[in-house]
Amino acid sequence: MIRERYLNALTLALFVAIPFWAITADEPFTITLMTRAVVFAIAAVGLNIALGLGGLVSLGHAVFFGLGGYAMGILAYHAQNYTPLTEWPFLIEGTKSMPLIWLVAVIVSSLAALVIGILSLRTAGVYFIMITLAFGQMFFFFAISWAEYGGEDGLSIYVRNGFPGLNTLDPIQFYGLCLGLLCLVLLFAWRLSGSPFGLALNAARQVPVRVETAGLDPVRLKLVAFVVSGAITGLAGALFADLNRFVSPTMFSWQTSGEIMIFIIIGGVGRLFGPVVGALVFVALEHWLGALSDFWHIYLGLLLLVIVLFGKGGLIGMLCGREAVHD
Amino acid sequence: MSLILLIEQVLNGLQFGIMLFLMAAGLTLIFGVMGLINLAHGSLYMIGAFCAAAVAAATGSFLLGLVAALAGAAIAGALVELLVIRRLYTKDHLDQVLATFALILIFSEGTRWIFGSFPLFLDVPDFLSGPVTLPGGIEYPLYRLALIAVGLAVALGLWLLISRTRLGVQIRAGENDREMIAALGIDIARLYTIVFALGAALAGLAGALVGAIQSVQVGMGEPVLILAFVVIVIGGIGSIKGALVGAILVGLTDTLGGIFLPEILKLFLDPSTATSVGSSLASMAIYILMAAVLILRPAGLFGARA
Numbered sequence: 023m024i025r026e027r028y029l030n031a032l033t034l035a036l037f038v039a040i041p042f043w044a045i046t047a048d049e050p051f052t053i054t055l056m057t058r059a060v061v062f063a064i065a066a067v068g069l070n071i072a073l074g075l076g077g078l079v080s081l082g083h084a085v086f087f088g089l090g091g092y093a094m095g096i097l098a099y100h101a102q103n104y105t106p107l108t109e110w111p112f113l114i115e116g117t118k119s120m121p122l123i124w125l126v127a128v129i130v131s132s133l134a135a136l137v138i139g140i141l142s143l144r145t146a147g148v149y150f151i152m153i154t155l156a157f158g159q160m161f162f163f164f165a166i167s168w169a170e171y172g173g174e175d176g177l178s179i180y181v182r183n184g185f186p187g188l189n190t191l192d193p194i195q196f197y198g199l200c201l202g203l204l205c206l207v208l209l210f211a212w213r214l215s216g217s218p219f220g221l222a223l224n225a226a227r228q229v230p231v232r233v234e235t236a237g238l239d240p241v242r243l244k245l246v247a248f249v250v251s252g253a254i255t256g257l258a259g260a261l262f263a264d265l266n267r268f269v270s271p272t273m274f275s276w277q278t279s280g281e282i283m284i285f286i287i288i289g290g291v292g293r294l295f296g297p298v299v300g301a302l303v304f305v306a307l308e309h310w311l312g313a314l315s316d317f318w319h320i321y322l323g324l325l326l327l328v329i330v331l332f333g334k335g336g337l338i339g340m341l342c343g344r345e346a347v348h349d
Numbered sequence: 350m351s352l353i354l355l356i357e358q359v360l361n362g363l364q365f366g367i368m369l370f371l372m373a374a375g376l377t378l379i380f381g382v383m384g385l386i387n388l389a390h391g392s393l394y395m396i397g398a399f400c401a402a403a404v405a406a407a408t409g410s411f412l413l414g415l416v417a418a419l420a421g422a423a424i425a426g427a428l429v430e431l432l433v434i435r436r437l438y439t440k441d442h443l444d445q446v447l448a449t450f451a452l453i454l455i456f457s458e459g460t461r462w463i464f465g466s467f468p469l470f471l472d473v474p475d476f477l478s479g480p481v482t483l484p485g486g487i488e489y490p491l492y493r494l495a496l497i498a499v500g501l502a503v504a505l506g507l508w509l510l511i512s513r514t515r516l517g518v519q520i521r522a523g524e525n526d527r528e529m530i531a532a533l534g535i536d537i538a539r540l541y542t543i544v545f546a547l548g549a550a551l552a553g554l555a556g557a558l559v560g561a562i563q564s565v566q567v568g569m570g571e572p573v574l575i576l577a578f579v580v581i582v583i584g585g586i587g588s589i590k591g592a593l594v595g596a597i598l599v600g601l602t603d604t605l606g607g608i609f610l611p612e613i614l615k616l617f618l619d620p621s622t623a624t625s626v627g628s629s630l631a632s633m634a635i636y637i638l639m640a641a642v643l644i645l646r647p648a649g650l651f652g653a654r655a
Contacts, residue, residue, distance in 0.1 A: 079443045141640050144647045148386045148442055148586060152578040153643065159575050160636035167629045276575065280450050287447050317462050323454030330448045331436055 026342040030295040033302070037204075041197055053193040054265070059305040060200045061261045066285035066297030067207050068254030073283070074292030075215055076247035077227035081279050082138065082154030085161045086252040088274035089134055090127035090259025092165065095177040095269035097123050102180060120185040120199075123260055131256025132249050139248035143241050158276050165271035176270025183264055190264075200261055204298070207254055212294055214250070223247050255282070284322075287329060290336030299337055353487050358608050359601065364493045366600020367500030371555035372577035373584070373592040374507060375548025381587030382523045382544050383438055388449035389429065390552055390577070391570025392456035397422040397553025398560035398569060399460060402469040411474035415557050422553020423546045430545040435538070453571070461567045468564035471557070496558055503551065504593055511589065520544060524587060576603075579635055583642045585652025594650060599635050606634035 037060065044052035065087055072078040100107050100116025107114040117123060142153045166174050182190045190196045214220045226233045226240035233240045263269045272278065281304070289300030307325075311318035333340050376390050400421030405414030429452065437445045473492045480488040511517035519540055522530040531537045556570065563569070580599050584591025611627025618626065642650065 073443070079446060081446065141643055144643055148380060149582060149647075151386060151442060151446060152582050153639070155575055156579050156582065156636055156639055159572075160633050163632035164629055167625075167632045169625055276571065283447065284450075291443070317458045319454040319458040320462070323451040323458070326451035326454070327433065327448055330440075330444050330451065331433070 024341050026293070026295075026338060029299075029338060029342055033295055033299055034205075036302070037201060037298075041194060045194060050193050053197050055305055055309055057193070057197045057200055057265055058262075059302045060197065060204050061258050061265055062282070062285055062301035062305065063298040064200070064204050064207050064261065065255045065258035065282050066289075066301055067204070067211050068251045068256075068258060069282050070251075070286050070292070070297050071211060071214065071254070072244075072248050072251035073286060074296070075220060075223050075227070076244050076251075078244055078248060078251075079151050080142075080154045080248070080251075081151050081276065081283070082156075082158035083252070083255050083282050084158050084274050084276065084278035085134060085138065086131040086255040087259035087262065087278055087282065088161060088165065088269075088271070089131045090256035090261075091263035091269040091273040092171070092177075092259075093127040093130050093256070094123045094183070094260040094263040095179065096171055097126060098179045098183055099171065099177050118181075118183045120183045120190070120260075120264070123183060123264075124257055127256045127260035128253045131259070132253040134256075135249040135252025136245070139245045139252075143245055143248070155276055155279070158274065158279050162271055162274040162276070165274050172270070174271060176268060176272075179263075179267045179269075182267055196265070200265075203257070203261070207257075208294065208298070210254075215294070219243070219246070284326060286336075287326065288336055290338035293336070293338045296336055296338055303337065353485075354608075356483075356485070356487055357489060358604055360489055360493065360497070362601035362604030363597065364496050364500075364600070365604055366597040367497050367504075368555050368559050369573070369576055369580050369600055370500060370593050370596035371503060371551045371558075372573055373580040373596050374504070374589055375551040376574075376577055377581045377584070377587055377589060377592045378520070378544060379548045380581070382520055383434075383541055385434065385437060386442055386445050386449070387434070387548075388446060388574065389452035389456065390548070391572075391574030392453050393422045393426055393549040393552040393570070394556035394573055395460060395567065395570040396425050396456065397556035398471070398565040399464060399469065399556075400553065401557035401560055402471040402565045403464075405471055406469070411472070411477075411561070414471065415554070418553045418557030419550045422556070423550040425553075426549020427542055427546040429549075430542050434545060435541070438541070457567050464567075466567065468566035471560040471565055473561045492561065499558065503554070504589075507551075507589060516540075516543070576635070579639050581649070583639055583649055585649030588649070588651040591649055591651030598638065602635050602638050603631075606631040610634070 037056065041053050041056050044050070044056070065083070068086070069080065069083045072080050072083075096107070097116045098118055101118045102116070105116070107116055138154065138157050142150055142157070145153060165171075171177055182196065184190055185199055188195045188199060190199065215224070222233060222238050223243045226238070226243045230240040233243070259273060262273070285300035285304055286297050287300065288303050289296030289298065307322060308318070311321050315321070329336060372390065372394060375393075376387060379385055379387050379390075397418035401414035401418040404417035405411050408414075433448060433452065437448055477492045477495050479491055481491045481494065483489055511520055519530060519535055522535075523537070523540060523544075527537060555573075559573075576599060577596075580595040581592055582595075583598060584593070584595030607628070610631045611624045614623035614627045614630075617623070646652075
């Protein structure tokens, strides 16, 4: 058994070493793949706050991923066409600045998470799963029918948005930016899980009645977790859109929700680095198995079945044993 | 906007709702008896449609296709229950979601492997093709009327099965107290396999029937699956009656919303805005309906437990 801390350090080292190798070996596509893994990891760290810590099985996190993506798409679309977003009640213009776009993405996805959370948390268990899934579909169909922003075809952004002091068109600089954000998000998730709020949330997942007796409202704790979780996934959505310079309703699709969940399961539910390991393994599988066979989803499905049925705790659980907070 | 159009659309909505009921009934039965959330139910719908299309193309008989759909989906359901689902009853919902999501990946890609990416077509049989004239001079496709009739017959049969037969007694007992009926000497594992295969057969039937008016392709099951989830959330999980009422509500809301919302908005807005806002709103209408039901009754219209 390896200590989980060493495995985490090794994972981070891989995220630094692989791109360095890619630069020296002149393999820019590897950097793009790694950026994809980092962005997926951020989205999954977000979901893991709701899922691992709060026990909320949300099958609708694509909503926030998509909202982040469309926040970027719409702002950049207006900026590249020099058209205002709206002129009433006051003039709002598009922007090509990443920090502003991230801010909008986070605000919009938190608001959506608040509304969806308030409605969905009236229920629990299977109802919660189905309702979050249904809200995901609602946004998906809305995006398809919203012809002003590309409808089914989505929006293309010609030039990647800018970040002060960096040349984001250079793959390695954009990668570094995303990796920096992932580290910040991981730090935040780690601090959160050890904070009084995180401990209360952990307890609310396991024995809600006791938390209530202690004078805390478990539903409110879960709602806050859901909003924080949605905000982080929204940030990942904005980065994903910038990586591809393209947004489409696919970002809202229920398969996207399922995939974000798969990252966590492959790595390990409730583990700090579970989503990170899972996203890296998923992108590697997608790349290698995808090159071997057009039908690589069959193998992904089989792997997932094996992990769910026999390997409780994901890859980290298999390598490090069961010592994490997940019950 | 005439009365004839209104009646036509109501019939369309009814037909859509009845097909949703066939899906939702299986889902709600499986959840009620086994406590299992089955995302792969849409795959069984797809399997039914593919079996029907393949057999109908080989034999030229639509009815043989329907039999193949029922049998194919039921066999697939029983196999999946024996191999995978059986291990999930004691696991939490997250594991159930993931394992059945994995099954979707396997079924969808497997079907694509066997049949290719191009859609198959299933023709409406001759004896059900063409329109009929309803009282009041309304011309309506006979096949869609037949779908409504078949669906209602299945609903009646299901009700009789559950309220009047020995198997139905066991199913109802299984919903209430599975340990007790196991102690009374009922083979609970066999009962679960039967219920799962029954739900699968209903999904397969729906897939085959709808396959004749839409194309039969990989991925056809999931949109219907999610609508069926909306249906059982509205109706209340575990309730067949709730599934029927919820399905018809969803079918009518979706169909009528798509036609009438743009028309209603045209009274207030200019036509092009009204059309785009109306169609956006219409695509969200059933989810708004679901949110409204949740606010008023979190356990659904006929749900006993949350």
